[in-house]
Amino acid sequence: MATEKGAVLVTGGNRGIGLEVCRQLGRRGMRVLLTAKESAAGEAATGALRSEGLDVIFEPLDVASQESIDALAARLAQREQRLAALVNNAAITLDGFGADVAERTSAVNFFGAWRLTERLLPLLEEHGRLVMVSTGSGELANLPPEIRRRFDPPPSKEALAALVREFVEDVRSGQYARKGWPRSAYRISKAALNALTRRLAEELKGRRVLVNAVCPGWVRTRMGGSSAPRTAEQGADTIVWAALLPPEGPTGVFFRDREPIDW
Numbered sequence: 001m002a003t004e005k006g007a008v009l010v011t012g013g014n015r016g017i018g019l020e021v022c023r024q025l026g027r028r029g030m031r032v033l034l035t036a037k038e039s040a041a042g043e044a045a046t047g048a049l050r051s052e053g054l055d056v057i058f059e060p061l062d063v064a065s066q067e068s069i070d071a072l073a074a075r076l077a078q079r080e081q082r083l084a085a086l087v088n089n090a091a092i093t094l095d096g097f098g099a100d101v102a103e104r105t106s107a108v109n110f111f112g113a114w115r116l117t118e119r120l121l122p123l124l125e126e127h128g129r130l131v132m133v134s135t136g137s138g139e140l141a142n143l144p145p146e147i148r149r150r151f152d153p154p155p156s157k158e159a160l161a162a163l164v165r166e167f168v169e170d171v172r173s174g175q176y177a178r179k180g181w182p183r184s185a186y187r188i189s190k191a192a193l194n195a196l197t198r199r200l201a202e203e204l205k206g207r208r209v210l211v212n213a214v215c216p217g218w219v220r221t222r223m224g225g226s227s228a229p230r231t232a233e234q235g236a237d238t239i240v241w242a243a244l245l246p247p248e249g250p251t252g253v254f255f256r257d258r259e260p261i262d263w
């Protein structure tokens with residue numbers, strides 16, 4: 001059984017909500033594997049948390065790179081690192097809208113989280129937890145009906161990946177509006193992440209892995225901007241809670257403020 005002395009890996013841990021998730025997990029007695037795509041930033045964040053007395057180790061990881069994911073998985077496997085939880089926090093929102101934006105956004109927010117999760121699953125303890133950091137803007141209610149139907153019920157993982165690629169191609173060919181896609185790569189990437197969460201929750205029930213998504217609310221970070229009402233500390237709260245759920249805790253649920261919300 002995972003205990004609070006276990007290890008938790010967090011993506012995008014160098015700043016924003018991810019950094020605060022690392023801090024709160026460390027304060028709860030966890031060993032934190034803080035990952036970041038830029039080593040200097042990751043090492044600086046790790047140093048800051050260690051100087052607060054927390055057990056934090058830095059691991060480089062670009063979630064958009066399969067090579068980087070494989071290298072991380074190999075390092076962890078080599079030292080027989082087991083994980084009590086994985087927090088898929090890293091994400092991007094890019095300015096503008098076009099095929100390049102759609103492709104890069106889905107590469108980080110959806111494919112990155114998916115590929116990393118698949119690669120690290122063998123290291124996850126029984127009763128381990130997977131936390132997908134999502135957003136209310138990816139909720140089904142925010143999608144046009146014809147697109148919503150394609151994400152709900154959630155298709156197989158392969159069909160989901162094909163759906164995201166179809167979105168990118170429809171943006172590239174200029175067909176997206178005719179086909180009903182919203183003009184937001186971020187929204188589609190997170191709607192796909194939510195559907196993935198639901199599929200993984202079903203798939204991993206046999207292993208008793210708890211798989212949930214969390215919306216942190218609107219948070220003051222580089223992504224959220226300075227007008228956002230919530231602090232990173234507030235945004236991190238439900239993510240940390242989901243990463244430390246007891247073995248009999250919920251799975252396949254979307255949470256905000258520790259309460260279920262609609263997919």
Ligand SMILES: NC(=O)c1ccc[n+]([C@@H]2O[C@H](COP(=O)([O-])OP(=O)(O)OC[C@H]3O[C@@H](n4cnc5c(N)ncnc54)[C@H](OP(=O)(O)O)[C@@H]3O)[C@@H](O)[C@H]2O)c1
Nearest residue numbers: 012016017062063064089090091135218219221222223224
């Ligand atoms: N802030 C909000 O209001 C809000 C609302 C709803 C949901 N969320 C979600 O909360 C999560 C954290 O957001 P945030 O506000 O903390 O954003 P942020 O301040 O922009 O931080 C994003 C983090 O993701 C990392 N990242 C980006 N691309 C990456 C890649 N390819 N590989 C590894 N790491 C990568 C960034 O690293 P670099 O520093 O190297 O770029 C950074 O550490 C995201 O999933 C976001 O969608 C945020």
